[in-house]
Amino acid sequence: MSTPANNPASRLVxxxxxxxxxxxxxxAAYEQAQELVDRLSDGGFPVEKTRIVGTGLRSVEQVTGRMTTGKAAGQGALGGLWFGLMIGILFLILAPGNFFLILLLALGFGAVWGAIFGALGHAATRGRRDFSSVQVMEAESYDVLVEASHINQAAQVANGQPMPEQDTEA
Structure with a gap:
């Protein structure tokens, strides 16, 4: 487990x-918290002194439909097309040649292998997850936090007043 001292992000946050x-x-809504921080930013407040913290977190999974081996293969083929496109462009850059032939072959191989891996991946679940879904984290409310040394400045800017002059050691 990474301790805060060993976490590279701890130097930034x-x-x-x-x-x-x-x-x-x-x-109540993340968009409102985002709008408040944007208003602080527009008012010249040093927004790196703020945080948006969701409280009362819960995981919500919306089931979007039934998943079959055919659908899994189709989704895999679409992912494979993107991979094939990337590989095709790479080949075109490194070994210029017949543009359309290289691109068609890369797209074809990508789609076929994507479909195979999609179907095999779904088949490996053996029916334990025959549905597709989208999972998100939601919060009951959001707190916009500001470093204590800057809270008065933030409150003034949030209320539409101009950014007050303050001697800070940033």
Whole structure:
């Protein structure tokens, strides 16, 4: 398990326990929190001093339909087409030749292998997951947090007042 000191992201994003954050505003939807931070940014506030924290998290999985081996093969073929296109372009860059032939062969091989792997992957589940779905994380509410040393500035900018002058050691 990675400790915060060993995590490279910890140099960019300080641990909440290491920085004194205060709640600027709690909102019901992420879009509202995003709009508030955007308003702070537009007002010249140093938004790197803010966080959006979702509370009451839950996982929601929306079932989108039945999954069959044929559908899995079709989805695999579509993914394989993209891979084939990438390989075809790479071949065209490294070994110029008959453009259409190279592209058609790469797309064909990509689609066939994608379909095979899609069908095999679905068959390997042996009917334990015969549906497709989209999974998202949702929060009951979102808190816009600001470092305590900047909370008054943020509140003024959020209320539409101009960015106050402040001596900060950034």
């Amino acid at each position: 300080p641990n909440t326990a290491q920085v004194d954050y205060r709640i600027l505003k709690s909102v």
